[in-house]
Amino acid sequence: MPELPEVEGVVRSLAPAASGRTIRDIAVSDTIIKSKSEAKEAILKNISPEEFAGRMRGMTITDVTRRSKYIYFHLRKDGDTHLLVSHLGMSGAWFAVNEMDEVKEEKFRRHIHVIFGMEDGGLLAYADIRRFGELRLIGAESDHPPLLAMAPEPFDDSAAGHFLDLCKTSKYAGKPIKETIMDGKVISGCGNIYATEALFRTGIHPGRKTGRISLKRLGLLFAEIRQVLGEAIEAGGSSISDYRNINGEAGGMQDRLRMYGRQYCPACGTATKRMTIAGRTSVYCPKCQH
DNA sequence: TGAGCGATCCGGCGGC
DNA sequence: TGCCGCCGGATCGCT
Numbered sequence: 001m002p003e004l005p006e007v008e009g010v011v012r013s014l015a016p017a018a019s020g021r022t023i024r025d026i027a028v029s030d031t032i033i034k035s036k037s038e039a040k041e042a043i044l045k046n047i048s049p050e051e052f053a054g055r056m057r058g059m060t061i062t063d064v065t066r067r068s069k070y071i072y073f074h075l076r077k078d079g080d081t082h083l084l085v086s087h088l089g090m091s092g093a094w095f096a097v098n099e100m101d102e103v104k105e106e107k108f109r110r111h112i113h114v115i116f117g118m119e120d121g122g123l124l125a126y127a128d129i130r131r132f133g134e135l136r137l138i139g140a141e142s143d144h145p146p147l148l149a150m151a152p153e154p155f156d157d158s159a160a161g162h163f164l165d166l167c168k169t170s171k172y173a174g175k176p177i178k179e180t181i182m183d184g185k186v187i188s189g190c191g192n193i194y195a196t197e198a199l200f201r202t203g204i205h206p207g208r209k210t211g212r213i214s215l216k217r218l219g220l221l222f223a224e225i226r227q228v229l230g231e232a233i234e235a236g237g238s239s240i241s242d243y244r245n246i247n248g249e250a251g252g253m254q255d256r257l258r259m260y261g262r263q264y265c266p267a268c269g270t271a272t273k274r275m276t277i278a279g280r281t282s283v284y285c286p287k288c289q290h
Numbered sequence: 291t292g293a294g295c296g297a298t299c300c301g302g303c304g305g306c
Numbered sequence: 307t308g309c310c311g312c313c314g315g316a317t318c319g320c321t
Binding site: 043131 | 302
């Protein structure tokens with residue numbers, strides 16, 4: 001499942017592959033057309049397949065950037081700028097190819113839902129096995145308020161202060177620390193995998209109340225989150241279940257995860273425990289994490 | 291007013 | 307082997 005480092009990997013390869021190219025036509029899968037006809041919001045948000053295709057036609061992709069776990073396609077047509085916001089959900093993937101059969105893995109090829117045909121003849125394809133991802137065409141970030149509510153990028157200078165300030169508020173002080181750090185308004189792009197890892201590395205129990213952790217430890221936790229995210233970006237992301245970059249390649253970070261998905265603590269050998277926090281499974285070592 | 295919960299987008303997979 | 311139920315990012319709407 002793609003988190004911030006995986007999305008960063010996609011953007012780093014997508015930006016040079018897509019920038020400067022103009023979209024000639026759009027194909028939307030029958031599956032999505034059917035879902036949308038049943039009034040579901042499958043992948044295409046707040047727009048019909050026909051309107052999406054009509055508006056995207058003729059758009060030039062000027063740049064591709066990342067904000068938290070969102071991919072921003074910066075677009076221009078007739079002198080106006082637009083933004084296509086892509087979230088990969090659980091299992092989304094982009095592929096830049098010349099023919100669809102260049103998408104080697106059957107499980108992705110079977111679930112290609114949107115294809116951008118480029119004026120130069122190439123293709124940009126969005127595949128999504130579970131259809132939890134989204135494509136949202138807007139004018140600018142301000143058209144979709146949740147985008148404006150996101151925490152600063154974790155590598156920004158302001159991110160640590162933002163995190164520590166919110167930890168002190170009554171809203172977050174009573175919540176389990178894992179729920180706090182996975183809230184995108186508190187820290188951008190820290191999902192289950194990297195939250196689990198950073199908590200293990202700092203010896204903090206995922207269920208500990210945020211307000212019961214010293215500012216010093218919270219500062220160390222934030223630094224560790226940033227460290228883990230940075231390591232994962234360098235390793236090309238973690239390919240837990242369905243992450244692939246635009247060339248269909250998996251990342252290598254999963255081999256370096258020390259707690260996520262583990263049965264035994266790599267530090268002391270104790271059997272790991274799991275608990276549900278904010279509806280998600282959390283793994284931790286009952287001996288090393290307090 | 292806002293916190294909290296359930297529903298919603300689904301296919302894959304573990305378990306029986 | 308087939309079917310049921312669980313899982314999960316993020317948002318939204320209801321209580």
